[in-house]
Amino acid sequence: MSSKAIAREKIPDAVSLLKAKYRVIAPVPKGKTFVFKKIGNPQEVVLDYNTTILPLKKFFLPPDEVIVKYNLKKREYQEPEIESEPTVFFGIHNYELQGILRLDYAFGTGVKDATYLKKRENNIFIGVTYTPDDYHFAESVGIPTDLKEGFDIFLTKYNGHYRVEALTDKGKNIVSQWSEFLEDCSYDGDPVVHFKNKLKQSVAGIREIFHGAYNHPVWKETSKKCYSCGTCNLVCPTCYCFDVSDEVVLGTDQGARSRRWDSCQILGFTEVAGGEAFREKRYDRVRHRMSRKFAYIMDDRDRPFCVGCGRCIRQCTADISITDVMNALL
Amino acid sequence: MNNLSIRVPYVTRVEGHGTIAVDLKEGKLIKSVLEIVEPPRYFEAMMKGYLYTDAAVISSRICGICSVGHQITSVKATEKALAFDVSDQTVTLRKLLVYGATMQSHILHIFFLAAPDLFSAPSVIPLAKTHPETIKMALRMKRLSNDICDIIGGRTIHPNRLVPGGFTKLPTREQLLWIKDKLENQMVPDAKTSFELLKSLADKFPAFSRETEYIGLKTDNEYAFYDGDVSSTDTGLTPEKDYLSITNEFVVSHSTAKHAKHKRSSYAVGALARLNNNYGKLNPLAREVADALGMKPIVANPFLNTVAQLIETIHVTEESIKILDTLLTTGIKAERPFVPAKLHEGTGVGCTEVPRGILFHEYTYDNRGRIVKANCVIPTNQNAQNIDDDMRELVPWMIANNFDKDKMTLTLEMLVRAYDPCISCSVHFLDVKYVE
């Protein structure tokens, strides 16, 4: 099968076509950076971007989400409605989708979490290649730029064009509707990209290194700079811890129980009645976050819960870098 | 009536703590004052050493009720001192914000603080039962004016988008369209209803009058709120930078707030003073309403300040619609926020007509952008002496009209409330030295 390509100018047309049938989520600019947003005007979509502020998890595990509703008078609990509109995620980097796959593991193994899984139905992912910037280090955690796992369609950028690869039946179906925008592709192969931000060693064996590093001085050193604001957790595609709280709408019988993104960097995260906190020292918490990614939680293929997006480094105002810390351990 | 003593501790339905004290002994009025007992707040001293970017944040806390006015005046003073360029768009949006704040403050005062007196109720709460439609309307009007402040200023109380140089975030076109629609289709009809209501209550305002000097801002092209020269019904125009020659603040023993005077023993600022200076520039509907209510300069009945507030509410509604039309035609242009100032030593004065009258801020900066000296002159301070002077004439007038003590007390309270005094604001200063 000869491969096909789409010219960059035709992207909005392709998006328009998708919009007729799907909710389309894609990156759009926000000031100096980017965010994933439901697309109104297809011209907004950008395919050349480094990273969005928040990962795609915000669509599946929203920052604040009702998990149970209830009625105080009637004394009954109800499931909230969960929307799962057919959605195309357009222009997605592969580490981003790897993040979703990690969340699938977290919410889909052991006790299955329908509140999350419902929203994962009817999703189509259209990936795009990217040029790593100073923060990305995905390759170091086993995600080279040509990894296409999970995508329905993958766009590879070359000379003002994108090669279009349909990887699943759903993908083929969409590509077939794009035929009028497509031309023959003169490019095969995948771009060679260089990551600037790297680990000294690849992830193989990293779990053992972490397990052996419990008392390493790097934790204390790092914690001196950290003010436990929690940003690193919230912006991470694979952090999914949450807090739960109830609220009754003033003057009504309507109650709701919600979950809200939480952060293991905050002292109260482990605090129980009596005031005991199980990771009381700041360095306990710094260590926990990073260890969780590389030693405590691995998916079924033994891949770490860090996808190398670099968000936690980029957005840390105290300049704490997970790669620096790891390189100190390696 | 020869001997009388009236004390209204903690006058209610005003901002801040004040006490009315009237003593009549053997037919002689020996005391008739509004004692201001609010703890002093020392703002000018507290601001010393803070950066120019912090001036508006701090001075805003002089008063939550007037925080829009304080912030706008503060950034204007800083901009003058540090020679900022400010775009027309910024000025237009700030005007819209001032109008929104004026509406919200006037509506609050008319319906929630003053109206209970007109309906002989202790507060608005029983009115919610007896006049539910009126109260719902008032809430609706107040909500809309707050929405305007939220959309332009970020929030109503201590707005968080105003910085020297401009706004840190701009409203969207959709939001502006929304405001315009609401003003035209909700505020205007509600304001007309309010006018009918006030007209029907006109006889509830005591028929007392005492002419004084009325001071308000004035410009060539509009009813001045955002800026202008300082205009006096006695002496004409004075440039804003010479504001001290107008305000002449002094200290009295019965008040933690300074008083002010110009040519006479006192002067008045606020809605009535503005109306007396700017009547000719009222927008058509406001003008119509003013005329129907007989509010033609010089209006010398201080109780009618409340009526002047309604006229102004209508005026700023019309004015806001006008400038929204212009803004929507030119479109909102993105501006770069956080433009740092080129630092140098400098002094600047800002003045704005806030709901209760002219507000002045003056700052002196050092060459690193730090406040060396700050001075704020607040409307309620400017009105304080005028209130005392009114009371001095009002008491004999009430006696002549055979008011009993209860009615006298209520009328005195109504007088104080008519000025809509903001006592919290008035106690902002540091250098009180008690003199007798």
Add this chain to the structure above:
Amino acid sequence: MGKPKVAFFDFTSCEGCQLSKLNLENDLLDILELVDIVNFREAISNHGEDYEIAFIEGSISTPHCVERIHKIRRQAQIVVALGSCAHIGGINAIRNNMDQDEVREAVYGNDKYLFPSIKAQAVSDVVKVDYVIPGCPMDNQEFKRVLSALLTGKIPEIPEYSVCAECKAKENECLYDYGVVCMGPITRAGCRAACPTNGHYCYGCRGLVPDLNKNAAKDVMEKYKLSIDQIKKRFYMFNTNYVNMEEKSYE
């Protein structure tokens, strides 16, 4: 159970928090159905002295304030401090760093020696406070939440995490990316990142996070070119009573 009797009292403050409640236009009538407001000087003329819940606005800054607040505490079953002034002393406390003698003279003139010097204090520095609604001004949505909690018999909780957490959840661009120093990382959340969302730096009005790393914060601010003097001033703007910038913090 009858409607709970509620009173509002104001001390040294800008009265913004009082207004903030009046700005709940869409809920005011509902609230009046749920509680009996017996004292609210700014809005109503009658004063009741019989109340169960007292909401306190403003800091305690004169001997007279101290007397009044003790009296309120004796009456009320539940005392809630509203807004920065009541919660932490707030902006009033800037003056606590000034020469107290000068301040006293300012208040009492020649009588200054009659009164002990009194700083602008949080309500909880003087009497027991059951719950707080932080913020300058207090956030009226939070007020609603707290009121709803009190009426359902729930302990109203305020977040322990930082404003950054809420700022991130809103997907704002970080102000530090524009070189603007923001107190968000060390300020207690709950305002839904009101200021950063509007492009303004957070000035810490909700109080500092309980687990403060002062040195880390100071280092970051310094890196963004705020002088030590200005860093202190930033901390003191709302939090004079809760941070000593002269002393080194622990890890």
Add this chain to the structure above:
Amino acid sequence: MEAKNIYVPEVADIIRIERMTELETFYDIKLPGGRDLGHEPGQFVEVSVFGIGEAPISVSSSHLKKGSFEMVVRSVGNVTQAMQKLKAGDKLGIRGPFGHGFKTKDFEGKDIVIIAGGIGLVPLRSLINTIIDPAERKKYGRVIILYGSKTKEEFLFRNELETWESRNDIEYHVTVDRKTSGWNGNVGVITTLIPDLKLDLHNTIAAVCGPPIMYKFVILSLRSKGLKDNQLYVSLERKMKCGVGKCGHCQINNIYVCQEGPVFNYAYIEDLKEAI
């Protein structure tokens, strides 16, 4: 990917409620239709109070008890205070049972030492009531119960304590931290009861539950007696918000207490730095 909402509680009835001490209250809970909870001793449920919130609470009754199950709750915060105000006939939300409890099959034929500090007696009672049930008792060797409380005023299940004391197939020892009037028994922390125990080291298991600081000392003491790590079981408390291994709060290094615990064989968690 079909799954159901795991967060929606089932509405259950409080059929009996009894104040045990100033802080602790006892509840007897009936699930719809009197269905059995189907728990093993040491497991917990998530209890919801309408309008307030949810908290993890151990099941305190044995699975042998039919028709309803029991809990004892100490009033420390939001949910637990609100629970204290409830009455018989009120409704609660229940999810669970969750986690892993004591595998009593493995205990058969063995001597069992139960060490309970304060409210730690609550989850252990479900184990105790299982093994001392007249029909079950003969499956096990000696049953030794060590119970420590701050003062005698804080004793839980007083009637049952008396029964345990009076039964001669149970060795029951109790101590208080602080003597108050009318107390003639042991005074001292719970570890002071351990040295005097005569144990068959090869055929004993110990089950421990109490406040966080207690574990370290009790385990040291048991080990120095010669018990091996795999003979020790502990029930750990952590903060929990979901009960189903998602929210992350109860994580100890790489394990979730709500999934693998709260009851652990000590050998399994010994190497976890943050466990004890």
